[in-house]
Amino acid sequence: MLEAIGSGLVALLTPQAMTFMVIGVVYGLVVGILPGLGGIVALALLLPFTYGYELAATLALLLGAHIATIWGGSVTSILFNVPGAAKSLALVFDGHPMTQQGQASRALGASAMAALLGGVIGAVFLALSIPIVRPVMLALGPSEYLMLALWGLTIIATFSEGSLLKGLIATAFGIMIAFVGMDPITGTPRFWFDIVYLLDGISFPVAMIGLFAVAEMIKLYVKGETMVDRVTGDERSSVLDGVKDTFRHWWLVVRSSLLGLWIGVLPGVGASVGGIAAYAQAVQTSKTPERFGKGAVEGVIAPDATLGANEGGGLMPTLAFGIPGGESMAILLIAFLSMGIVPGPQMLTTGLDLVFSMVWIIVIANVLTTLLGLGISPYLARLPMLNPNIMIPLVLSVCLFGAFATRGLVADVVVAALFGLTGYYMDKYNYSRANFVIGMVLAEMIERNLHISLSLYGSDFIFTRPIALTMLVLMIVTTALPFVRTYRARSAGREHDT
Amino acid sequence: MTRRAQENIVVAVLACVFVGYIAVALGFGPNARLVPLPIAAVGLLCLMVQIVRQNLGGGLKKNTVNPLTLLTGGQPIAESEPEIAAAPERDVRRELAAFGFVGLFVALIVALGPVPAVFLFCAGYLSISKHYALWKAVALAGAFAATVYLLFVVGLELQLYHGLLEPWIEQF
Numbered sequence: 001m002l003e004a005i006g007s008g009l010v011a012l013l014t015p016q017a018m019t020f021m022v023i024g025v026v027y028g029l030v031v032g033i034l035p036g037l038g039g040i041v042a043l044a045l046l047l048p049f050t051y052g053y054e055l056a057a058t059l060a061l062l063l064g065a066h067i068a069t070i071w072g073g074s075v076t077s078i079l080f081n082v083p084g085a086a087k088s089l090a091l092v093f094d095g096h097p098m099t100q101q102g103q104a105s106r107a108l109g110a111s112a113m114a115a116l117l118g119g120v121i122g123a124v125f126l127a128l129s130i131p132i133v134r135p136v137m138l139a140l141g142p143s144e145y146l147m148l149a150l151w152g153l154t155i156i157a158t159f160s161e162g163s164l165l166k167g168l169i170a171t172a173f174g175i176m177i178a179f180v181g182m183d184p185i186t187g188t189p190r191f192w193f194d195i196v197y198l199l200d201g202i203s204f205p206v207a208m209i210g211l212f213a214v215a216e217m218i219k220l221y222v223k224g225e226t227m228v229d230r231v232t233g234d235e236r237s238s239v240l241d242g243v244k245d246t247f248r249h250w251w252l253v254v255r256s257s258l259l260g261l262w263i264g265v266l267p268g269v270g271a272s273v274g275g276i277a278a279y280a281q282a283v284q285t286s287k288t289p290e291r292f293g294k295g296a297v298e299g300v301i302a303p304d305a306t307l308g309a310n311e312g313g314g315l316m317p318t319l320a321f322g323i324p325g326g327e328s329m330a331i332l333l334i335a336f337l338s339m340g341i342v343p344g345p346q347m348l349t350t351g352l353d354l355v356f357s358m359v360w361i362i363v364i365a366n367v368l369t370t371l372l373g374l375g376i377s378p379y380l381a382r383l384p385m386l387n388p389n390i391m392i393p394l395v396l397s398v399c400l401f402g403a404f405a406t407r408g409l410v411a412d413v414v415v416a417a418l419f420g421l422t423g424y425y426m427d428k429y430n431y432s433r434a435n436f437v438i439g440m441v442l443a444e445m446i447e448r449n450l451h452i453s454l455s456l457y458g459s460d461f462i463f464t465r466p467i468a469l470t471m472l473v474l475m476i477v478t479t480a481l482p483f484v485r486t487y488r489a490r491s492a493g494r495e496h497d498t
Numbered sequence: 499m500t501r502r503a504q505e506n507i508v509v510a511v512l513a514c515v516f517v518g519y520i521a522v523a524l525g526f527g528p529n530a531r532l533v534p535l536p537i538a539a540v541g542l543l544c545l546m547v548q549i550v551r552q553n554l555g556g557g558l559k560k561n562t563v564n565p566l567t568l569l570t571g572g573q574p575i576a577e578s579e580p581e582i583a584a585a586p587e588r589d590v591r592r593e594l595a596a597f598g599f600v601g602l603f604v605a606l607i608v609a610l611g612p613v614p615a616v617f618l619f620c621a622g623y624l625s626i627s628k629h630y631a632l633w634k635a636v637a638l639a640g641a642f643a644a645t646v647y648l649l650f651v652v653g654l655e656l657q658l659y660h661g662l663l664e665p666w667i668e669q670f
Contacts, residue, residue: 389629390638
């Protein structure tokens with residue numbers, strides 16, 4: 001394993017990998033700071049660039065950008081009172097009051113340092129979890145992987161933002177779309193309607209570009225003219241104050257990071273829940289909870305540490321089981337697959353140096369983001385406004401050009417636009433796009449493992465494989481739990497009323 | 499149109515898609531439809547339950563659970579999904595405009611190829627939105643189209659598509 005740790009780092013020490021890392025971090029910071037874009041759009045736009053470069057360099061570009069968008073999103077929340085992404089919502093509660101009090105630099109410094117410490121804790125967790133997870137993974141067979149994927153889907157639907165039913169519908173819809181094209185098991189062309197283009201199936205990167213990036217541009221246009229605009233006041237703090245605050249509240253950083261790890265490991269529980277949960281625990285454990293909401297620095301530190309650690313936690317199930325922790329992990333998984341990286345047991349055996357490259361990327365990208373962030377924070381604190389009029393045509397151009405670049409097919413541009421429309425309406429009516437994507441990604445895993453299980457163990461395989469059966473029981477329990485709790489809560493409410 | 503009516507239309511459209519999917523899947527062999535058929539059936543079932551729930555009194559609000567309370571082991575709280583009375587006229591107009599410019603951009607790419615389409619779309623958008631004067635919009639769009647060209651065509655060695663109108667343009 002020590003050898004893998006070393007070779008993982010060496011793979012990153014090439015000029016291409018380091019350049020891509022810096023490009024990724026700078027790009028991630030810019031996209032993250034622009035409200036309405038965020039990490040998902042940043043990753044979707046990078047998908048066409050995942051071909052033709054060194055593996056470690058491409059990973060550095062993707063993960064570097066992803067990590068930088070997290071802090072970029074926090075900047076928008078703190079400065080403009082507009083969350084850069086849903087997961088940065090908790091930063092608004094105390095970050096913006098700090099800006100109003102002339103302490104924007106302090107808030108940005110605390111935010112950057114907390115994200116760095118959280119990110120490093122997440123990377124260490126990912127590295128430490130490998131020897132623990134590896135024997136578990138090797139003990140699992142196709143029927144267990146099938147149950148794991150199905151369980152992941154139901155948990156994702158349960159925790160999806162909005163309605164559970166809508167979450168399940170979106171998941172089913174995503175799985176259905178993934179079955180368009182040639183069936184790899186039986187060789188049957190499915191849902192192709194005599195259109196040759198559809199025989200190859202819907203390209204996942206094209207679908208992601210449409211579903212997230214194009215849809216976000218439509219949303220931004222519909223929302224209106226000015227995105228954020230503020231009057232900049234006197235700045236009475238320094239970035240160093242925020243850095244000191246983070247170290248002063250080290251125990252809060254550790255607690256929040258552990259929470260971020262736990263939320264990252266759970267499939268489907270997005271970082272948006274993580275940020276709020278971290279804020280809630282910071283309030284609950286504070287000796288002076290009345291300060292929260294009025295500019296308490298702990299209200300900035302806790303969510304950022306959680307968001308930073310979330311990535312290491314989220315990568316673990318994504319790499320080990322091929323089950324993404326959230327929508328950004330689903331897009332990363334799509335990128336991994338297009339780069340020939342197949343998650344599963346071999347990732348933690350033959351592909352161990354690649355996993356450690358990712359661990360190193362998380363650490364280095366976090367350090368780079370923090371250094372850049374601390375450097376630009378004093379200037380960001382004086383940033384007056386952002387205008388979407390420039391952003392919409394430029395981003396939309398990259399989206400549609402990127403869709404074309406994925407396979408060099410002009411039909412992919414049309415498909416990206418159609419997915420953009422679908423994504424816009426899914427978002428508008430609260431059908432989780434994350435569930436749709438995760439359904440799409442897991443469809444192949446479900447179908448393949450079901451066919452293998454049937455041919456290896458027969459049609460009653462579920463009853464002959466105790467681990468799979470246990471997982472099935474757990475799946476039923478975890479899906480039924482929200483309904484039971486809702487029913488109990490309503491019954492209790494009715495009894496209370498009478 | 500009320501939010502409930504809009505939600506009902508969405509469910510109806512999705513139900514049509516799911517029913518069509520099931521009808522097509524029934525034509526496949528048993529192995530090829532082994533997963534798609536039950537998944538679509540489960541999805542359709544969820545849609546049926548959804549349409550019933552959202553049309554009950556206060557259904558749109560009762561429909562949701564709070565993931566945070568589930569995660570922290572607390573009592574689930576119905577999330578406030580406001581029953582919006584009607585989409586403002588302005589939003590509908592802007593939606594149509596957004597779909598229009600996305601459609602126009604796609605049409606430009608199909609007709610002229612991606613690079614000229616990027617230039618024309620950006621120049622048009624920036625000048626029509628009155629963010630820049632025409633000459634500035636054209637200059638920015640030109641610089642951006644050149645960057646995109648360098649990035650994708652030179653950097654990624656992408657084979658460009660020259661558009662449906664290429665034979666016609668070549669005549670001139």
